[in-house]
Each structure stands twice: as C-alpha cells, then as structure tokens.
Amino acid sequence: METIVPSLLDTDLYKFTMMQAVLHQHPGAQVEYLFRCRTPGVDLARRLEAISAQIDALCALRMRPEELDYLRGLRFLKPDFVDFLGLFHFDRKYVRLRRSGTENGGIELRLRGPWLHTILFEVPLLAIVSEVHMRGEYGEPDRTEGLRRLRAKTALLRDAVGFQDCAITDFGTRRRYSRAWHGELLPHLRAELGERFAGTSNVHFARKHGLVPQGTMAHEWLQAFQALGPRLRDSQAAAFDAWAREYRGDLGVALTDVIGLEAFLRDFDLYFCKLFDGMRHDSGDPVEWGERIIAHLRAHRIDPRTKTLVFSDGLDVERVMALHAHFRGRCRMSFGVGTHLTNDLGRPPLQIVLKMVRCNGQPVAKLSDTPGKTMVDDAGYLAYLRQVFEVPAPAPGPAGAGGVIA
Structure with missing residues (x-):
C-alpha cells in the first residue's frame, strides 16, 4: 500500500492553530492520548503491521520549503511557529501500538509525551487506521459509486x-x-x-x-x-x-x-x-x-x-x-x-477517535452532550468533574454507554 499521509500538512488546520498556542503558552506540558473505536465487532488487530508501517512512514516526513511558505501566508500563524515547524518531525517513541489485551480484535493505540510534539499525531493516525481498514476490507474505493452519491x-x-x-x-x-x-x-x-x-x-x-x-x-x-x-x-x-x-x-x-x-x-x-x-x-x-x-x-x-x-x-x-x-x-x-x-461509497465507515485523557499526569475528560461520546480513562475523575460543574450523570444504559475507558 502506498503512503497514506504524504505531507505534514495533511491534517486539520486546528491542529496547527492549537499547536502554535501550545508553543507560546505551554511548551512543557506532558499529555496522553487514547484511541477508541466506537464501531463494534471490528478486527483492527489483524491490520497491526500495516498500521505500524504507515506510522513509520509518517515519522519520516519533514516540512518542505514550499509548504512552510504557504503557512507563512496564513495571517494568524506567527513566524516563530512556522520556523519551529521547519524543525519538527513526528517521533515514534511517543507512540505505543499493540494488540489489545482486553478487546477481541482490538488494538491499543496510545500517545504519551510532550503536548508540543504529540499534538499533530491525532488526525494522520486516524486517517491511517481508517484507510488501512477500509482498503483492507473492501479494496480500492468504488469511484463510480462514490461520484454517483457525491x-x-x-x-x-x-x-x-x-x-x-x-x-x-x-x-x-x-x-x-x-x-x-x-x-x-x-x-x-x-x-x-x-x-x-x-x-x-x-x-x-x-x-x-x-x-x-x-x-x-x-x-x-x-x-x-x-x-x-x-x-x-x-x-x-x-x-x-x-x-x-x-x-x-x-x-x-x-x-x-x-x-x-x-x-x-x-x-x-x-x-x-x-x-x-x-x-x-x-x-x-x-x-x-x-x-x-x-x-x-x-x-x-x-x-x-x-x-x-x-x-x-x-x-x-x-x-x-x-x-x-x-x-x-x-x-x-x-x-x-x-x-x-x-467515506460514503457504500461501505460502513469506522467511528474512531483519538482523544486526550491526561495532561501533566492528571486525568482530563471530554464530557459530551452525547453520552456515548464522553471520553475519559478515570471514572473517579469523571464523577468529580460532574460534581464541580454540576453536570448530572446520565440515566443508566448499556455497558460502556458513558464512554468511560478503564
């Protein structure tokens, strides 16, 4: 399979805008992100080697001069940040990828390291997992059907x-x-x-x-x-x-x-x-x-x-x-x-996320208005967060409906 992410620019703009603020305000913050697949019954473990190879390719990327010139043209990005991106590269040591020990067919994908050096991983990692799965399961995209739907x-x-x-x-x-x-x-x-x-x-x-x-x-x-x-x-x-x-x-x-x-x-x-x-x-x-x-x-x-x-x-x-x-x-x-x-070509897409769960050694959470989208790996902290912000717990539902990851 060809390289899935060809450029460090192949990500969402808000990753760069947040990264700039991190550089200027919290360059020493340490964080942890956790992957979650919300689609039941998906065997991602058999794609582990392909995912790992794409992460290696991602870590070989560097900003090209013409890409840096493009970023300099965005009025809200400051020169020192673009200069920093000229030195930046993904470091594999911040990524832990392995077969899940608790979920049949699942994978454990976790990032741990400086916020400044891990923040850009989220979008390309999810794009890699999505494409490895979709093409592995269903082959090349059905362009005829995709264009018809589009x-x-x-x-x-x-x-x-x-x-x-x-x-x-x-x-x-x-x-x-x-x-x-x-x-x-x-x-x-x-x-x-x-x-x-x-x-x-x-x-x-x-x-x-x-x-x-x-x-x-x-x-x-x-x-x-x-x-x-x-x-x-x-x-x-x-x-x-x-x-x-x-x-x-x-x-x-x-x-x-x-x-x-x-x-x-x-x-x-x-x-x-x-x-x-x-x-x-x-x-x-x-x-x-x-x-x-x-x-x-x-x-x-x-x-x-x-x-x-x-x-x-x-x-x-x-x-x-x-x-x-x-x-x-x-x-x-x-x-x-x-x-x-x-990803609307007649095949079911993956519902996958990679969210921050810790910062400077302390748990953090996304307490969503849709209970199944709540993301946290510490149930005690979630209860405390609800108490502090006076957010009532949702009504009991199916196991895992609250999104808590142990």
Whole structure:
C-alpha cells in the first residue's frame, strides 16, 4: 500500500492553530492520548503491521520549503511557529501500538509525551487506521459509486430554492476512505457547488486545490486546561481567555461541548459573547443547541444575527439543509461535513477517535452532550468533574454507554 499521509500538512488546520498556542503558552506540558473505536465487532488487530508501517512512514516526513511558505501566508500563524515547524518531525517513541489485551480484535493505540510534539499525531493516525481498514476490507474505493452519491448530494443542495447562502465545508480527513478519494472529490465539490463550497479543514488539500483552510480549536485545548489551571471550575474560562490572547480576534469560534452545553453557557458570559465570533456544535441535539445559543445571546443583549453557529456533528446534506431552513434569518451559519463526504461509497465507515485523557499526569475528560461520546480513562475523575460543574450523570444504559475507558 502506498503512503497514506504524504505531507505534514495533511491534517486539520486546528491542529496547527492549537499547536502554535501550545508553543507560546505551554511548551512543557506532558499529555496522553487514547484511541477508541466506537464501531463494534471490528478486527483492527489483524491490520497491526500495516498500521505500524504507515506510522513509520509518517515519522519520516519533514516540512518542505514550499509548504512552510504557504503557512507563512496564513495571517494568524506567527513566524516563530512556522520556523519551529521547519524543525519538527513526528517521533515514534511517543507512540505505543499493540494488540489489545482486553478487546477481541482490538488494538491499543496510545500517545504519551510532550503536548508540543504529540499534538499533530491525532488526525494522520486516524486517517491511517481508517484507510488501512477500509482498503483492507473492501479494496480500492468504488469511484463510480462514490461520484454517483457525491453528485446526488451536490445536486440536492445546488438545485434547492432558498439555499443560495447555505455553504458546506469538508471536515472529513480523519475518517476518509482513502487519501486519493479525498483529493479527488474536493474539485468536484468546488465545480458543482461554487460558492456553496466554503473550503476544507485539510491544509494539504487547501494548498493543493487553492481552497480556504478552515478551523479554530478542538476539544483537547479546553480539556488540557482542566489540568493546567488555575482551578478546575475556571478551566473553560481560562482556555477561552488564553485563546483570545493568542489570536487577538482571529479564529473566534468557541467549542461548546467539552463539559456540556449547560456548563458552557454558565462560563460564556457577556465578555466572551462579545469577544468570540461564533460557537461550534459537536454533540447533542443541534436544534435544541442552536435555540439555546440564540436565547443566551439575546439574554446578553447581543443580536444573534451578528454571530455564526457552526454545526459539525455527523452531518449529511439533508441535515444541513434542515438546520439551515430552521435557523434561516436568525443567525449566521456554517456547516462542517465529514464522513458523509469523504467515506460514503457504500461501505460502513469506522467511528474512531483519538482523544486526550491526561495532561501533566492528571486525568482530563471530554464530557459530551452525547453520552456515548464522553471520553475519559478515570471514572473517579469523571464523577468529580460532574460534581464541580454540576453536570448530572446520565440515566443508566448499556455497558460502556458513558464512554468511560478503564
């Protein structure tokens, strides 16, 4: 199999924006990430050697001069950070990959090391696991079927009356069928949707195809502050403050579901409502979320029509259009569509994540509005986090529904 990740730019923009803030503010932080496959019954262990070989290839990559020049052209990336990337490379010593000792057919994939030197691993590692599995199970992507499905989606959005200002962004790097298919579909989206295709989160393909790279922050930025201080109860506010200090008005979209929407709204006061340009949804019911965000802005005497609501949780084109119709005229909107674009060829995609679970030796957690998406490896800490932020435990459900990993 050819190299799956050909460039250090083959990742989501928000990994670079967070990495810059880490370099400037917390270069000594030590972290741990843990892989989880949410799709039951998948035998990834038999792909262990292929995954390992692709990680070796990843660790051989270096930034090329033309790639560094491209990054220097992004106004929010500072010269010292781009210079640092010129020296950066992935180090295999931070990766532990082996057969799971507790899950039949599972793998244990764990990162442990400096945050500054492990932060870029997440997206390419997930893309590697996804492509090794998809091509190992089903072979080369069925381009004919993929294009048929893609054209049906673009026609649905392009030809609908009243959706001229409804634009989508590609968020599909980490769970794509293959790198080749990802690169092929982006020009089709631009050709068929025009201005309704807003760009891609993938920096490599943004550079290659002349698209706008999109992204701000991810869960790990706020998770890390649960350990970085000043105190747990103030961790979200501290993370938003630190972000604003780094970017001074750029990249102003806040993620709302690291400890749940209720806790977010308590912390996101008038100061943050004015400071940030928008908020991003990534779990829970999107309509309920949007209504509560709009009500929160109005309660702080802010016109929601001046803010952008970014929807990015498991979207397909039909859901995008339904949300756009529901909130039309009440706020600005942006839609990040992932797996539905890059891995919809008639075969079931993997639901995989690689999330931070520790920072500076202390547990951290993503306490999602969708219980199955909660990510933590310390049940005691999860209970404490709920207590501190006054988040009730979910009703009892199937084993593992809370997302706790022992």
